[in-house]
Amino acid sequence: MSPAPKDISEFLSQVVPFDALAQDLVGRLAGLLTIRYFRAGDRIAAFDPPGQSALFIVRKGAVELLDANGDSLEHRGEGELFGHRIVFDPPVERYSVRAVEDCLIWELGREHVERLIAEHDAMSRFLAARPAARLATGDGTTGGDALAHLGLRPPVTTGPERSIGDCARLMAQHRISCLPVVSDDRLVGIVTDRDLRNRVLARNLPADTDVGQIMTPDPSPVRDSAPASEAVVEMMRLGVHHLPVLDAGDRLVAVVSSGDLMQLQAPDPLRLVRDIARAEDADAVAHLARRGPALLAGLARAGTGVTEVGRMASRITDACTGRLLELAERDLGEAPMAWTWLSFGSQARLEQGLVSDQDNGLLLADEPDDGAEDYFRSMAEFVCTGLDACGYVFCPGGVMAQGEWRMSRRAWRKRFDDWMREPEPKSVMHCSIFFDMRAVRGDSRMAESLHREVLEQARESDIFRRFLAAESMTHRPPLGLFRQFVQERGGERSKGLNLKKRGVIPIVDLARVHALEGALGAVHSEDRIRAAGEAGLISSGDADDLIHALRFIGGVRLRHQARQMEHGHKPDNLVDPDELSSLHRRYLRSAFSIVTSAQRALAQHYML
Amino acid sequence: MNAAFLHPLRYWRWQRARRRLGGNWPSAALPVEAAPLLAIDLEMTGLDPVRDEIISIGWVPINAGAIDLGGAQDHRLARSERDTVGDSATIHGLRDCDLADAKSPDVALRALIAALDGRVAVFHHAPLDLAFLQRALASSLRTAWPVPVIDTLAWHRRRMRMSGTEHAHGNASTLEAACRRLGLVARSQHDALADALSCAELALALARLGHARLIEVAQPPRSGFHSVRSQGSAAFGPGGIQP
Structure with missing residues (x-):
């Protein structure tokens, strides 16, 4: 290994995505570079298609990326790359590069780039999987490998007319727990082990029943272009363990299971959410939830994007809230009226950080009488206290269901009405997080209709929006x-x-x-x-x-x-x-x- | 005229080196800077080739207009008896190079000779570095300097004279200043390898401004300077990289 001058590796270690690599690896890569000089106006290279050649780094000077017509797409300066796939708006298939100033350009050979992509997630995310615009990639995190790159096997499928007995044998033969049902090349449903138990055996259905009658019709799919982390989030949202994967032409290419994804990224937020949903009591919920921040920090360090981490963090909070509500109902008995547990702020927006306060409220179908008031106060106190124990500390501003934010739908509506009709700077400052609202548990339609009314009113309230x-x-x-x-x-x-x-x-x-x-x-x-x-x-x-x-x-x-x-x-x-x-x-x-x-x-x- | 060349054996070695070089020489029609180059820099204990010594040598090859960091080398040289262990080495049999982490000058110089094979050497302020190297080669390996040389300092000065900017910028011909003037990386490290790289980058930039002239080192009669002219260069033309 030849030595490279220190300033080479120092510069390289500041260049995204090389900044994510270990110091000694960057040092070795520095020794593999070649350096060229170009004068302003020189054509440096053409990439057709990009991502198939060496990778180039601007060390000195600036270059211009041009589309096929020679129109300028963008400039890149010191410490920036070209040669890989870059997302432009509108997209272009190929681009060429010209020096706009006298340039020193570093080149890392194709064989080295390929090895880096194969061996280092940070590089493959940046260079291979989902190329994104400069800032998007600048944060070094675009959300993991696309599902298409996971090497998922083509699925065993069946038509809707096959009997469930045959289907069960097919599943046993291939040792699969999930069977997609396909008709005319289109996914029409999905059948799992659990369906055979709950919808066939438990109901004494005969084995010659058509599988079409017991399948889950039109399951939510994910695209093969989506990153694995998006599939994790989707599974967390739907509470399922299998997702059909469709290509751009809506053809079924695979079924991805939570097991496939767990192999990708342990420790695993899906498993945490599942464990929380099964927790025995509030202490167990708190015990599990406290593992969340470290788990998410690990994912963040491993390169999962901030958007995905935010969603996962919020889903973990949702899971804690949901389980605590179930435990409350178990103790308190059936609720006296329909209710919705609302989250506000970052949890509602699915943008939570590693640690977060709680912001929540309770939306009740009617004006509660004394008995109902007792019931919902106990429920709110149980859940808010439980969340505090989970690490979602009491909201310093008091936006919690255990405080004043436990009201009938009419009372909520009046609050919003007051804010918007007579806005003043102070109230606007305090009320803004209520406009980020999401139902966590209970009657979600009630929350949606409230949200819709509030939005309509806000659109009409120019003065309020001006204050906002x-x-x-x-x-x-x-x-x-x-x-x-x-x-x-x-x-x-x-x-x-x-x-x-x-x-x-x-x-x-x-x-x-x-x-x-x-x-x-x-x-x-x-x-x-x-x-x-x-x-x-x-x-x-x-x-x-x-x-x-x-x-x-x-x-x-x-x-x-x-x-x-x-x-x-x-x-x-x-x-x-x-x-x-x-x-x-x-x-x-x-x-x-x-x-x-x-x-x-x-x-x-x-x-x- | 260097006395060493009066010795028939030395003269024969020089001719042999030229023949070897001739085998790999791209074409007489190409400019000298289009040949495979080796940019070299030395760190010395001082400026007097007779009294002072080489501490380290660094070099970087340039192939077809691209600096190849994969071929970069950096050697630290052990000091001779004179400064340190001195005559005592004859008694205990240990020399500096046995004691220190550095290589014996022979090892470094042999590596340099091997790296120079088929290349034109590039120095910034060649006369000084060459004087040191010629002495070292003569005393360690009993050989002459084997290849032609380009001097980026002379090259840069000539460019400045031709563009009429010499006086406006004073005597800005130190390696760092020359690199800065041409918009290159201005290193001020005084590290042989880093300076060799700066020298290589300077050569690439100068090659785009005009052809180099060869210094035929300590060469017999004819002329002290020799220029190989041509009609354009495949290696340095604006043809670009084919990915």
């Missing part, structure tokens, strides 16, 4: 970010950077304002921004930028917290700029500038 927009401006990204300090407005400098307040919340608030403006039903911030783009409230380019900025800032925050947990500290949101690589600082600066310009546009729109 003004409130969203109170958190602003910093003006600049340097190794030693954070540049604040008014020339001040501060040492630390609160990524939640200065980066995540401004985007979440923006997304909420747009959701209310367009009466968009989505609660997840990314979905809200995307929906706002589709509804024409913001340009689709701005929507993409904001989503990437949110993922990037959220990703930096998540990995900061995961690192703190690894060292036994309590996770916080305060990042010292010095702990970021220069490249991450640069990406953060551009993410902040996206937020700032979006805030400026909002201020203009509401004439603030």
Whole structure:
């Protein structure tokens, strides 16, 4: 092994995705590079298709990526890559690269790139699986391998007319616990071991019954292009252990089981959710839930994206809440009326961090009498106390079902009405999280209809939305970010950077304002921004930028917290700029500038 | 004129080296910088080739216009008896190179000769480094310097003179300053390998501005400088990389 000058490996270790590799590996890779020089205007290379050749790194200067017509797609500068598949908007099949300044370009040969992809998740995510735009990949996490790359076997299938006896023999023969039912090349249903037990044996159905009569029709599928982590989230959401996988042409290509996914990523959030759902009592729930943050931190360190981790964290909280509600009902008996357990804020948006407070409420079908009031107070106290023991500490602002936030649907409606009809800055500040609302357990339609009414009213309440927009401006990204300090407005400098307040919340608030403006039903911030783009409230380019900025800032925050947990500290949101690589600082600066310009546009729109 | 070349054996070795080089020489029609190059840098204890010594040698090959870090090498040389163990080595039989982590100069120089095979050497300020190397080669391996040489310092100065920017920027011809002026990585490490790499990068950049001239080292009569002209270069043209 030849030695490379130290500055080569130092630079390489700052380049995403090489920053995720071990130091000694980066050192070895540095010794494999070749260096070329190009003058401004030189054509450097053409990639048709990309991802099939060596990988290139801009060491000095800048290059321009061009489409087939020679139109500029984007510029890339020092520390940035080309040669791999890059997502452009609109997408292009091939691109060529030209020097726009005199350049030193590093090249890592194809054979080395292929080995890295095969051996290192961080590289395969970045280069092979789901190429995403610069910021999206800048956070180094795009959510794991696509299902298509897991090497799942083609499934054993049956037609709907086959008898269940034959199906059972087929399943025994192939040792499978799940059999997809296919008709005319289309998936029409699915049958599992459990169905044979619950729907056949338990009901004394004869063995010659058509499988079509007992199958679960139209099961929710996942796309083979989806990352494995998305399949995990979907299984957690549906409470199932098998998902049919369809390709782009809607053909069944595999059935992925929770077992397949567990092999991919242990320790496994699916298993945790399942164990929580079976926990004996509140103590057991708390005991299991306390493993959640470490498990999620492990996934974050292994490269799972902030979006997926947020969803998993929220699903774990949902599982705890759901199990505690079941335990409460077991003790208290049947409820005197229909109810819905609501979550607010980040849990509702499926954007929870590694640790989180609880924000919840109870929505009741009618005005409770004394007996019902006792029942639901006991239920709320049991669940809120249980959640506190799980690590979801009592909400400092008191937004909890055990406090005042336990009301009839009419009373909830009146609260929202009051906020929107006579808004004042203070009340707007406190009420905004209630607009991020999701039913966790109970009658979800009741929550949905309330949410819809509230959204419609918010769309009509210009003044309220103007207050909300003004409130969203109170958190602003910093003006600049340097190794030693954070540049604040008014020339001040501060040492630390609160990524939640200065980066995540401004985007979440923006997304909420747009959701209310367009009466968009989505609660997840990314979905809200995307929906706002589709509804024409913001340009689709701005929507993409904001989503990437949110993922990037959220990703930096998540990995900061995961690192703190690894060292036994309590996770916080305060990042010292010095702990970021220069490249991450640069990406953060551009993410902040996206937020700032979006805030400026909002201020203009509401004439603030 | 170097006295070493008056010795028939040395002259024969020089001719042999040229013949060997000739076998791998791309074509007389190509510019010298299109040949396989080896950028070399030395770290010395001082500037006097007679009194001072080489501490380390680093080199990086350039093939067809691309620096190949896979061929980079870095050697630390053991100091001679003069400065350290001195005459005592004759008594206890231990030399510095046996004591320190460094290699005997022979090992490093043999590796350098092997790396130079079929290449043109590139130095920044070649006369100084060459003077040290010639002395070391003569005393350790009893051999002459084997290959032609390009000097990036002279090359860069010539470029500045031709573009009329010499005076405006003063005597900005140190390796670091030259690299900075051409927008390259400006290393100030004084590490033989890092400086060899800077020298290689400088050669790549200069090759795009104009052809190099060969210094025929301590070479018999004809002329001290020799330029190989051509009509364009396959290796350095704007043809780009074919992925």
